[in-house]
Amino acid sequence: MPKILTNGFVITVNEENMVYRQGAVAFDGDVITYVGEVPEDLSVYDEVIDVRGAIIMPGLVNTHGHAAMSLLRGYADDLPLQEWLETKMWPLEGQFTSEHVKWGTYLSIIEMLRTGTTCFMDMYDHMDQVAEAAEVSGMRAGLARGVIGLCPVDVQKQKLEEAADFAQRWNGKADGRITTMMSPHAPYTCPPDYIRQIVEKAHELDLPIHIHMSESQREVEQNRNDYGLRPPAHLEKLGVFERPTLVAHAVHLTDEEIELLAKYDVKVSHNPISNLKLASGIARVPEMLGAGITVSLGTDSSASNNNLNLFEEIKMAALLHKGVSYNPVVVPAEEALRMGTRYGAEAMFIGKQTGSLEAGKKADIIVVRTDRAHFHPLHDPVSHLVYATSGYDVKDVYVNGKMLVDNGEIKTLDEEKIIYETNRMFDSLEK
Amino acid sequence: MPKILTNGFVITVNEENMVYRQGAVAFDGDVITYVGEVPEDLSVYDEVIDVRGAIIMPGLVNTHGHAAMSLLRGYADDLPLQEWLETKMWPLEGQFTSEHVKWGTYLSIIEMLRTGTTCFMDMYDHMDQVAEAAEVSGMRAGLARGVIGLCPVDVQKQKLEEAADFAQRWNGKADGRITTMMSPHAPYTCPPDYIRQIVEKAHELDLPIHIHMSESQREVEQNRNDYGLRPPAHLEKLGVFERPTLVAHAVHLTDEEIELLAKYDVKVSHNPISNLKLASGIARVPEMLGAGITVSLGTDSSASNNNLNLFEEIKMAALLHKGVSYNPVVVPAEEALRMGTRYGAEAMFIGKQTGSLEAGKKADIIVVRTDRAHFHPLHDPVSHLVYATSGYDVKDVYVNGKMLVDNGEIKTLDEEKIIYETNRMFDSLEK
Incomplete structure (x- = not known):
């Protein structure tokens, strides 16, 4: 037809x-x-x-987010990062059941679809719910069970198995709309040996890797203190970049690190609004683009944005780097639009589709x-x-x-019911 | 009723x-x-x-703009400032008749109203057209004939008379919705003596002053070269701040200049999106707010934004200063909302209304x-x-x-007709 x-x-x-x-x-x-x-x-x-x-x-491609966290939209703003995480986000996320993830994800999908996003990358827990929501809604999605390795070895092992099992079961499903990745959450939440195991599993399953990297200055310092290396060199050493890799944030990079990412063709998800809101800083996008890195755009979650409207990210990417570099010709309109579309698909390794x-x-x-x-x-x-x-x-x-x-x-979802359930889920959380 | x-x-x-x-x-x-x-x-x-x-x-209050310039929305982006001005903006603006200003302003008013702006400040030429558009549309407006003094003395004199005549005829009109100001365009476009004359006229008519100030680093340097002073000290010396004054931009300020503005209770229109797009830089908003300055929000014109949606300015103000200062608690949500509403009315000296x-x-x-x-x-x-x-x-x-x-x-305007006329006016300009 x-x-x-x-x-x-x-x-x-x-x-x-x-x-x-x-x-x-x-x-x-x-x-x-x-x-x-x-x-x-x-x-x-x-x-x-x-x-x-x-x-x-x-359609727009949102290359980094945690859809379920829309459930916490507006719950905590304008706070120092650690206070935000430790007293607001983690205590509530700790109570999330698969029901919470389900309704938070549906809420996000409505918002993404309405503002023209047709494909999203998601890293979270209870990922079967996210995959089902993508399947039912009709969206295209790249999905990864994000694993945090700050736990006993047997729990680490169980999480890794869960992540691999999820990735295998859903890869290519929903008429090919769903692809999967392996996702160690971040260098500061996964011990080196655990990251190695995840990379090994990614090789075995032939899957790309999605990971947070160099989001804040504090994280970079901590990595250097803990492992003697800044995050990019640390991840290189652990073999992460031997796999096709999409890193989120990449805010604090040296010239040499930009070269390193370019050398391995590491893809970047630039999240300008979340980086500003959490006061993480401003990524060196013109330099990354200049080095030939595929820089795509992500919203991060609604808890640090606070929406999933990728057109805002496109405008921000086009504006912000002009202002901070005092150079009005960087990230011109056509390039910003590509960052929100074609480069996004390439960053998710589905650029041919x-x-x-x-x-x-x-x-x-x-x-x-x-x-x-x-x-x-x-x-x-x-x-x-x-x-x-x-x-x-x-x-x-x-x-x-x-x-x-x-x-x-x-057309595929009942917005009124989803809004109702989302509020019910939010109210069910102990604050 | x-x-x-x-x-x-x-x-x-x-x-x-x-x-x-x-x-x-x-x-x-x-x-x-x-x-x-x-x-x-x-x-x-x-x-x-x-x-x-x-x-x-x-309703939101937009404290700096040039509504008619929406006629040039998207005509020239991503260019160095001087090239943008000299090869794109000025040649087209030079062709503007009152018809161009009329339709460009109506276009802007539709956009402002639809996104919740009820009151706007405007500095431009052919201001009778702008005042009539405000009157017909039902919006509240602060209006000033912006005068550029880079011309022979007799033309300067004629422009000043025109500005004063406009201000007198329209102040308090349209059921009190229109107020007026006197507006020397900027320290770099008005010789010192001319600025003095305008200030004198403002005293005589008991009107506030609206002026661009310290928008770019280049302008600050030029002012120092030409007059031995940076713009704030220069304007102080010329007596500008003896009148109630609203300055647009105020991007490049020293600590002493922030104190100076606070001392005179000079109001500021912060235009974050325009400042980023033209690569002018990022104003020191947290410091200004900390010093007790009334910092309001403006879009500037659609030629450097490229829209008049003040909600975007509110979000940008709340985000940007967190990111550049690495401090997530500056410009919290409530304050950003006040910048877009109450502080705006105060900056236009209609805070009681x-x-x-x-x-x-x-x-x-x-x-x-x-x-x-x-x-x-x-x-x-x-x-x-x-x-x-x-x-x-x-x-x-x-x-x-x-x-x-x-x-x-x-309800008060015919959007379809205005869009049609705007495109006709744009097409009539020789490019």
Whole structure:
């Protein structure tokens, strides 16, 4: 049943043919079959959807988060990091059951879909719930059971088995929408030997690795005190970078560390809003991009953001690095948009399947309305997508060719029920 | 005809009674008559509007902008400042007629109203058009004909007369919604003697002054080269601060300059997004707030932002200064919200009339929906207003007690026509 979206500004996010001002995108089942000018003959299509001047672009890719933590959105802000973690986050997260994770994740999925994210990376616990939510909702997801190794060896072992079991059971599931990774939480929460075991398991299962790294200055210092090395050299030594690796944050890096990450083709998830809110600092994005590193964007969780609207991350990435470097040409609009789409897919190692509009890729497509004041004059739609939209101009969302959002309404989930259950779950936690 | 909004989270933005979780706000004509818990007897009201769990709060106040420049939104991004100004902005602005200013301003007003701004400060040329647009739309505005003095003395004189004439004709007009100021554009665009003349006129007319100051490092250096003083000392010497003054930007300040501004009670319009986008730098907001300076928020124009959604400025103010200072407790959510409301009204010298919800103040009120996923769990509505909303949750907007936006639709203006005319005006400019 081939379908075609016509009469839109098509933004492919490719280097060549970035924009078709009067364009069309066709797909058959879950695969894009055509991207270009509106074809003369539309009779081959079962359905012709005239988007009337809206933007047609790839769905956004959020490469780092903990969806279930939306349950703690706004519960604790404006606190020193340790106080935030020790007196607010951990005591509540410690009470999370799979029910909490289920409803928190559904809440996040609604928000991500509505603001145009079609694919998300998630690292957490109770991951079967997250996988089921991705499956039911229709989203694409990269999933990893994040393991913290500050525990006895037998518990470590059990967690690693659980993570490997989860990764094997879900990899390639939900019509291929779900892929999995292995995830040691961070160098400061996993002893070196445990990280080695996880890497070994990742080799065995042929899976990529997702890990937090160099988020705060304090963490870097602690790593040096504990292991004599800063986090990148430490992880290199443990063999992590021998696997395809996606690191979250990478805020505090030296020139040499940027070279190291580039050498191993380590992918980075830049989380500018979370890094500002937790006062972690500002990552050296222009330098990383300059070194050829794939820098993608992540929201982190709603507990440190406090939303999952990736358009905000795109705008922040385009703005922040200009201001701190006193250089208005760094991270230009087109690059910021690629960070939120194509580079995201590449960072999740699914760049061949999604992340841009190209015949043969999966039909992960969003339609963005341009009929409101802030999209005019409509001279440069790429600029408006980066600098002018709030994210709430996303109208329709397709993943694998299936329409998940229709004119702002989520088709696969019951938002009212999810909001109700989320509040009930939040209230059930002892504060 | 007294009306009452009931069953909302009322956020007054006052120090005491900041939030009523089951609150009501009543107004009669253009004046607020009640703020508090929902009263038992509602029979005295002609109209009872049940907002069903939405947020009721003061309208936002945008204290620095050039509304007409929305006509150049997205026309030029990611360029070095001088190239941006000299090859892009000035050549097009030089072609602006009053028609361009009219439609550009209407476009801006739609966007501001829809995202909850009820009052805006504007400094530009062809100001009669801006005043008329404010009058017709129903918005509250502080207006000033910005004068650039890099011209022969007779032209300087004519511009000053024009600015004074405009200020006198419009001050207090549109049912008191319009107030006016005198506005030397900046220390680097007005010779010292000309600034003195403008200050003298401001004394004569008893009007405040609005001026750009210390936006870029280059400007500060130039001022020192040209006049032997950095901008604040230079303006002090010229007597500017003897008048009530609102300075825009104030990015590059020394400790002594912060003390100086505090001493004269100079108000500041912090424009974080524009300052980042133009790579001007990051203002020392925590230090200014600490010194007791009234720091408000402005978008600057859509040519350097690129929108007029003040909720983005509020979130940016709350995030940015945490990140650059490595201190997560600076500019907490409540303070950021005050910067976008009450402090804004105070910075425009209309703090007695508007900026917070208080009996006796003008009924400038917005209603924000809370029924979408990103507002949940609904534990702390102040946090969600600062960190979670995009601004497109604003539902209804009242200024002077008159409803200007009803469920997202602008009641006083024809958006479709304005968008059409804006594009026509943009196309009419020679590029």
